[in-house]
Amino acid sequence: MRRASALPASMNAWVLEQYKTPLIKKEVAIPQITQPDQILIKVKAASVNPIDTWLSKGYGNNILSTWRQLEKGSLQSVSRLPLILGHDCCGEVVDVGANVKKFKISDEVIAVIPGTWQGTHAEYVLTKANAAAPKPIKANYVEATTMPFVACTAWAALVTAAQVNPNNASGLRALIHGGSGGIGSAAIQMLNAWGAEKVVATCAANNMEYVRSMGGIPIDYKDHSAKDRLKSEGPFDVILDCVSSDLAQWSDNVMKSWKNSVHVSIVSPLFGETDKYGIPGGIASTALTFFQRACTFPLNGRWFTYAYFWPNEKCLNQISSFIDNGRIKIPNIDRVYKFDEVPTAYIHSSTQDVRGKIVIDVAGDDLLSAGKEIADDPFLTPRVNVI
Ligand SMILES: NC(=O)c1ccc[n+]([C@@H]2O[C@H](COP(=O)([O-])OP(=O)(O)OC[C@H]3O[C@@H](n4cnc5c(N)ncnc54)[C@H](OP(=O)(O)O)[C@@H]3O)[C@@H](O)[C@H]2O)c1
Missing domain, CATH: 3.40.50.720 (NAD(P)-binding Rossmann-like Domain)
Structure with missing residues (x-):
């Protein structure tokens, strides 16, 4: 395995300890690569989708826990709690499993997370290499996060x-x-x-x-x-x-x-x-x-x-190249929240008052200047409201 040398041992993550209770920001261990086809991503931005707020209330817990139990080959029931939610992100690869040829350390990617894994509302996330694609060049990382899931x-x-x-x-x-x-x-x-x-x-x-x-x-x-x-x-x-x-x-x-x-x-x-x-x-x-x-x-x-959500490499590759060649637009970004504001983003996501996407800016870089890079492109004019 090839790991970025300066990785910290722990990260901040928004953790759900019990269904229907508020998310808690906690310091937890950074996930470790356990399979040769996995990559570890430093999350720069993650979206909040309506399904995240439903899952935080326990929606789908029976089937997802059973699925997790089957994945683990356990005879006993498996609890998904404590749980980190979030299905997709844009970020930087910081560790790769032994069989991963497609990505190397510091590649920028868009990615989705398999439905039963810990999610992207955290500073680092693990996924499979075939659930990721190169980040589109013509989108900044907040914009690139709007599409994967x-x-x-x-x-x-x-x-x-x-x-x-x-x-x-x-x-x-x-x-x-x-x-x-x-x-x-x-x-x-x-x-x-x-x-x-x-x-x-x-x-x-x-x-x-x-x-x-x-x-x-x-x-x-x-x-x-x-x-x-x-x-x-x-x-x-x-x-x-x-x-x-x-x-x-x-x-x-x-x-x-x-x-x-x-x-x-x-x-x-x-x-x-x-x-x-x-x-x-x-x-x-x-x-x-x-x-x-x-x-x-x-x-x-x-x-x-x-039909049910499933990670798809071909889809992610295509989305990335379609954004770059202008065949797909970045959808409207209703609001960008800071990492500390994840609970507010969930509340916003569960209202009817959303037009387009809600994104968490996990890295907290200067989005407006990132947006300026593409402001000259008439097709990809940034549509980001930062609060
Ligand atoms: N099967 C899976 O794996 C999977 C995965 C993710 C999500 N889902 C489900 O898929 C659904 C859509 O997810 P999403 O993330 O796209 O949600 P979303 O962003 O909230 O979109 C749903 C849209 O439906 C519109 N709407 C409400 N009532 C309508 C009606 N009677 N006729 C037509 N449009 C109506 C709403 O906009 P208006 O203001 O225009 O009405 C809203 O924008 C959710 O039910 C979610 O649970 C399934």
Whole structure:
């Protein structure tokens, strides 16, 4: 293993000791590389996604603990607490496992963290080398942090689950429910970059301009004419639900028939149902819900599926190069918080009052001067509000 020589023994991290209690800033040991495919990252910035606040309340604990237990090969149940949350970051590689060829010490990377590992709301984080990609050159580290988790979740839905990919998306018509959110806006941009014919997205009236700026055709889901608009924009090859709603379910009516069209949802009942009924009961109940939802789809030559976040190297590499070549924009950054303000960032993230991304500036470098580096690029003008 090759480790940066001057690493301290401990780091600051925001730790959740019990679900539904406030995060506590603590000094904890820096994670150690235990597998040859791992890298240790000094976190410069990390995003706060709505899912982080849900997880801090215990959402998904049953399934994630069981998954962790399986990973550890333990016969006894495994507690995830104390837990450091945070799914993605931009930072600098400070240690690499013996098999890692792709990165070396001091490389700047964007990365996601496997769902059961300790997260990025800390000064250092461990991940797999194939869950990271070179940082885009044309984005500063706060901007580069906006995409990894949302892009990997959109990729899991569109590419892994729905089998839409950069090579077959040309000419597709897509509909995204929840297009103004983190994952929805990433999906809009990815589909456009892959050559989709059109990407229609439902959102609130006050987010229509934002969806348009991301390359989507916005439809206000509260407007009485929303269904007529969807009929006139469709029929669609692929529908992605980033929100569960009556309109999302109704939109089965605007899917193409006998064209292998697909309705994919990232709002799966699995986490909630396993929390409520335990693992066997929750999986059975999710399977039943899936069957009730999916059973009629084959009658029209269509299909339905759920999708879950998964780290994806190809996705991260593509996002990095798409940002650099201008095919993907940095989404709006609603607010940048300092590392000491992580609890406030969580409270903000759990409100309806977020347009775009919330980012933690862990390194605390001068963001505005970092932003100036790219201010001349009309495509990547910084949109950072530092408080
Ligand atoms: N399966 C997985 O692995 C996975 C991973 C991460 C997240 N998720 C889930 O995916 C969902 C989206 O996550 P996110 O991070 O993108 O959340 P987000 O940023 O909060 O986006 C959700 C968006 O939905 C919009 N919305 C609310 N009601 C709507 C409706 N009736 N129709 C259309 N849009 C509506 C909201 O904006 P407006 O103000 O425009 O309404 C909001 O921006 C969450 O439910 C999350 O739990 C799943």
